[in-house]
Amino acid sequence: MKKGNKGNMLSWLVLGLVGVLTIIFKTQVKNVLYIIAGAGLMVMAAISIISCIRGKSKDKNTVIQLAGSAILFIIGLLILCNPSAFDKFINIVIGVVIALAGLMWLFKGLKAKDVLTIVLGAIAVILGIFIAVNSSATNTVITIAGIGLIYVAVSGIISELRTK
Numbered sequence: 001m002k003k004g005n006k007g008n009m010l011s012w013l014v015l016g017l018v019g020v021l022t023i024i025f026k027t028q029v030k031n032v033l034y035i036i037a038g039a040g041l042m043v044m045a046a047i048s049i050i051s052c053i054r055g056k057s058k059d060k061n062t063v064i065q066l067a068g069s070a071i072l073f074i075i076g077l078l079i080l081c082n083p084s085a086f087d088k089f090i091n092i093v094i095g096v097v098i099a100l101a102g103l104m105w106l107f108k109g110l111k112a113k114d115v116l117t118i119v120l121g122a123i124a125v126i127l128g129i130f131i132a133v134n135s136s137a138t139n140t141v142i143t144i145a146g147i148g149l150i151y152v153a154v155s156g157i158i159s160e161l162r163t164k
Helices: 003-024 026-055 060-081 083-112 115-133 137-162
Strands: none
Touching: 003 026, 003 137, 026 060, 026 083, 026 137, 060 083, 083 115, 083 137, 115 137
């Protein structure tokens, strides 16, 4: 193995470890993600509010931006104060996004007459609907993300070993 590949190999191993930890500690991972999302919303909203105030513009767009930023700041604060209240909302958003992506794949597959794309699209639609309507699906999504991280890590390690 080349000297430069050792760093890549370490990255893949760390990614795999993160995947395993994600599967084992679902609740903790979910809480950390909520904290990051809530704090991120608050920081972005605060920056936008400060930008609006410094600009001292009174036009309609600035007022709308200021109001929207204030709402985002409050949502971020609510997420930080009560993260578990957003489980259902997050499931609906993630489920709809996955289902819509699946529909796009499904239509692409039908247009191209590609059976694999049709099957993967149908699976994504079903998974998206399951996540959107199931209040306990957040743990399922986290498990799937952990499995995905492990898969990417193993693929990366195999790729690194093959390119000695």
